Amino acid sequence: MKRYYFCKARTSLLKSVLVLFVMMAAVAAKAQDATTTYNFRSLPAIDSLLFAGDATNWTLVTEGTSKYFANATVLGTYHGEKDADADINDFRKYFFKLDIGGSEPQSYAGLWFGKYYVTGTGYRAFGTYPAGKNQLRFYNNRLGLWAGGAAFAIDNLKGGQTIEIVTRSAKTANYLIPSNVTITSGFAEITSDQVNKDVTNTGTIAADGACVFYATNGIYVYSITIKDANGKVVTAITAPAIAKAMKAAAKGVYNIKGQRVANDVKSLPNGLYIVDGKKVVKQ
Numbered sequence: 001m002k003r004y005y006f007c008k009a010r011t012s013l014l015k016s017v018l019v020l021f022v023m024m025a026a027v028a029a030k031a032q033d034a035t036t037t038y039n040f041r042s043l044p045a046i047d048s049l050l051f052a053g054d055a056t057n058w059t060l061v062t063e064g065t066s067k068y069f070a071n072a073t074v075l076g077t078y079h080g081e082k083d084a085d086a087d088i089n090d091f092r093k094y095f096f097k098l099d100i101g102g103s104e105p106q107s108y109a110g111l112w113f114g115k116y117y118v119t120g121t122g123y124r125a126f127g128t129y130p131a132g133k134n135q136l137r138f139y140n141n142r143l144g145l146w147a148g149g150a151a152f153a154i155d156n157l158k159g160g161q162t163i164e165i166v167t168r169s170a171k172t173a174n175y176l177i178p179s180n181v182t183i184t185s186g187f188a189e190i191t192s193d194q195v196n197k198d199v200t201n202t203g204t205i206a207a208d209g210a211c212v213f214y215a216t217n218g219i220y221v222y223s224i225t226i227k228d229a230n231g232k233v234v235t236a237i238t239a240p241a242i243a244k245a246m247k248a249a250a251k252g253v254y255n256i257k258g259q260r261v262a263n264d265v266k267s268l269p270n271g272l273y274i275v276d277g278k279k280v281v282k283q
Contacts, residue, residue, distance in 0.1 A: 037234055038224040040107060043140040047105040054100045070134040076114045079126035086124035088179050088212050091153050094126035112153040116214045143221040151214035161205040164225040166198050174217040180206050
C-alpha cells in the first residue's frame with residue numbers, strides 16, 4: 001500500500017533542496033537578464049505558480065499554441081469622464097502594482113499597470129481593465145498590452161538615463177507612446193516591413209520622476225532596458241518571498257520546477273511534489 005506523508009527527518013533537507021533550487025533559478029534568471037532591466041521573454045516557474053495560485057483574480061487562457069494569464073477581476077481605478085485634468089503624473093492614484101498573494105512576480109517587480117486614454121483633441125482619462133476582457137496578458141514569453149490605452153509605468157527614474165523597449169506588433173497602427181522621454185528612435189507608427197518583427201524604441205529620460213507608456217492598440221512588450229549616465233544597466237528585478245510564493249501556489253500537484261503535473265499524487269511516481277502549496281514526499 002502506497003503512503004503519502006511528511007517525513008520530519010527529511011523536512012529540513014528537502015526544504016533546503018527546494019530553496020536552493022529556487023535560489024539557483026533566480027540566480028540563473030539574473031545571469032540571463034544581466035543586460036536588461038526587465039526581460040519578459042521567459043516567465044520564471046515561481047511567477048507561474050503565483051499567477052496560477054490566484055485563480056480568483058487571474059485566469060490561464062489557451063489560444064492555439066499560446067497561453068497567458070488574464071485578469072479575472074476589474075483592475076485599476078476609474079478616473080471618470082475624459083477631461084483635461086487627467087494629468088499623467090497622477091498615475092499612482094489609478095494604476096496598480098501586481099500583488100499576488102502578497103508577492104510581486106519577479107518578472108514585473110516595481111512596474112505599475114493601468115489604463116490611460118488620450119483622444120485626438122487632447123482629452124484624457126484613466127480607466128480600468130474589465131474582467132474577462134483580457135486587456136492585460138502575462139504570457140510565458142512576453143507582456144501583452146491588449147487594448148488601446150493599456151499602459152505601464154516605471155517610477156523613480158533619473159533625468160539623463162536612457163531607456164530601450166523592444167516591442168512587436170501585428171499592425172502598423174499599434175505602438176507605444178511615452179511620457180517624460182526624449183525620443184531617439186521608435187515610439188511611432190511602425191512601417192509595414194516591421195510588422196511582426198522586434199522593434200527597438202529608445203529615448204532619454206527627460207526629468208527625474210516616472211515614465212508612463214501606453215499602447216495605441218494591442219502590442220507585445222519583450223524587454224525594457226534602462227541605463228544610467230555611465231551606460232550601466234539599472235536593475236529592478238527582485239525575487240518574491242519564497243514562503244509567500246509557495247503559500248500562493250495553486251491547488252493541485254506541481255513538480256519542483258513549478259509545472260502542474262496532476263490533480264493528486266495517486267498516479268505519480270515516488271518523489272518530491274508541491275501539493276496545494278505544501279511540500280510532500282511520495283514513497
